[in-house]
Every structure is written in C-alpha cells, then in structure tokens.
Amino acid sequence: MSIRVERVSKSFSAYPALNGVSLKIDNGEFVALLGPSGSGKTTLLRILAGLEVPEEGKVWFGDREVTRDQPASRGIGFVFQHYALFGHMTVAHNIAFGLNVMARAQRPSRKAIRDRVDELLALVQLPGLGKRYPSQLSGGQRQRVALARALARDPRILLLDEPFGALDAKVRRELRVALRQIHDELGLTSIFVTHDHEEAFTLADRVALLNHGQVEQFAPPADIAAGPASEFVRSFLE
Numbered sequence: 001m002s003i004r005v006e007r008v009s010k011s012f013s014a015y016p017a018l019n020g021v022s023l024k025i026d027n028g029e030f031v032a033l034l035g036p037s038g039s040g041k042t043t044l045l046r047i048l049a050g051l052e053v054p055e056e057g058k059v060w061f062g063d064r065e066v067t068r069d070q071p072a073s074r075g076i077g078f079v080f081q082h083y084a085l086f087g088h089m090t091v092a093h094n095i096a097f098g099l100n101v102m103a104r105a106q107r108p109s110r111k112a113i114r115d116r117v118d119e120l121l122a123l124v125q126l127p128g129l130g131k132r133y134p135s136q137l138s139g140g141q142r143q144r145v146a147l148a149r150a151l152a153r154d155p156r157i158l159l160l161d162e163p164f165g166a167l168d169a170k171v172r173r174e175l176r177v178a179l180r181q182i183h184d185e186l187g188l189t190s191i192f193v194t195h196d197h198e199e200a201f202t203l204a205d206r207v208a209l210l211n212h213g214q215v216e217q218f219a220p221p222a223d224i225a226a227g228p229a230s231e232f233v234r235s236f237l238e
Contacts, residue, residue, distance in 0.1 A: 001062050001075070001156035001189050002027045003048065008057030009213075010043055017043040018054070019213040025206075027062075030183050030190045032200035035210035036236070041193045042161055044210070048191060049078050049159050061157065077150030079160040083142045085134040085149075092117045092130030095148045102153075120148040123182060140171040147179070151186070158183070158190040164199070176203055197237055201225070209233055 003025040010018040018040045025031050033041035046052040048059060050071035059067045066074050085094050093100075095117045099108055108116065121127050124144040134142055143163055150158060160179075164172040180203055183190045194200050200207045201221035208218040209232075217229035228234040 002060075003157065003189060003191070004058075004060040005044070005048075006058045006060070008044070008047060008054045008059065010040075010047065010052060010054050016213050018047075020057070021210075021213070021215055022057075023208055023215065023218060025189060025191070027189055028187055030180065030192070030203060030205045032204035032207045033191060033193045033210060034195070034197055034200040034207050036195060038212075039210040040213040041195075041208075041210050043213075045159055045161055045191060045193050048157075049076055050074050074157070075153075075155050076157045076159055077153070077155035079143075079146050079150045079158070079163045081162045081165045083134070083146045085142060085145060087134055089133075090130060091121070091126070091132050091134070091137070091145050094134070094145055095120055095130075095152055097149060098152045116152060117148075120151055123151070123185075124148045125178065138171075139167050140175060143167065143175060144178070147182070151182075156189060158188045160190065160192045162193050162195070165194075172199070179203065209236065211236075 005021055005023040008018055008021045021044060033044060035041045043052060047054055050069055053068060058065055061074065086097070096113050099113045099116065117130060121130055124147055126141060126144055134145065137145065164175055167175070176199065192203060204221060206218060206220050207224055209216045209224065211232050217224055217233050224233065225237065228237065
C-alpha cells in the first residue's frame, strides 16, 4: 500500500509540531522517520495511524483519502514503544485480541483465530509460548508479541513508534533483523520512528530526517551519508 502525505500541518497549544510536511512512500517500502525529540516524527506517525487529525493537509493510502478516517478503518498495525500488552491475558489472547473484538459477521472462527495465533508466534520466533503471560517474558519477547498482535488482522501498513527504545543494544540488533525479515516476507509498507540514526540507516530503504516539523531530507541512507542536504542533517549524523 502506497502512502501520500500532502502539506500536513499540526500544532499543539500554538506549538507547530508539523509544518507543511509532504512525503510519498512507495508500496512495500520501509521508511524511517528520524530526528531529535520534538522534531515531529511521532506526530506524523500518529496522524498516519489516525490517532491525531491534521489541521491542514491530506493523507492518502493508495487511492483512498484517510485524513479523517478512524484508526480501526485504516487497515494498519501499530507497535508502541512500551509494548502495551494486557498483563492479565496470555500471549495467545494478546495476539488474538484484535480478531476477537471484530464484529461477529467479520470475525474468524475460533479455530481460524487459534491457527492465526500459532502462525504469528512462529513468524516472530516464539513458537509454543502462547500460554505464557507477558510478565513471564523478556523485553525482547514482549516486543515480538506486540509485533505479532499488530499483524493479526493482516494489515498492509505497519507503523512502529520507537519499538526498541526500552531494550538493550544486543536485543535491539536482533529485533532489527527480525523486523526487516518480516517486512520483506509479508510485503508490508512499514514506517518506523526512531531517534537513532544507526537504527534508521540499518533498517530503512529511505530515511525522512525531520527538524522542527519539517523534512530536511528524504533519501536512501547511502545518499544522506554521502550528501547531507543541510547543516542540520550533517550535524545530526555526527
């Protein structure tokens, strides 16, 4: 699914979080939104998710304008930084949550849901852990469960808000590899927010570097490294 952001602006209490941002993301592309705190990257992700509504501009998923559509109708999966798992539910029930709350007419059968959970546990390399609770898992395992839950309803777009920020360096590296493999295997369009340029350059096909609510440069990592578009980009990468 391609994504088009057209001159999107958003303010909070007169603070301009985004100022006329435009981006075009190709179907199947992995894009990192990179920048310091307050640059607007998370606000842009939340607008793509439907968790915020822009004051100006439009958002398109393919040929469909979704600017004011509800999150549940957008066909996205969202992975939060701090897992957001339900502690009182097993891993399997966490993953199945989005399927179980579907309207009865669209909801898969119980067997189909069980099969989907097993499929996703295998995909995120946690086979056989469906009966455990989040408290019985490591941080990296919890984030894999959060990723499986985001994929349960077969989204075409995956949005990730600094999902590895709370993990140590070794686990981060392992999950980067797993995430990229899943992205490629499923043919997703993925948008990943991070403030870590090594992470962005390792994962992404293209990187959008934001500063004060504007896109300073949007290009493949090698192009940004070889030719920073501004002094801000050059200094951020040092």
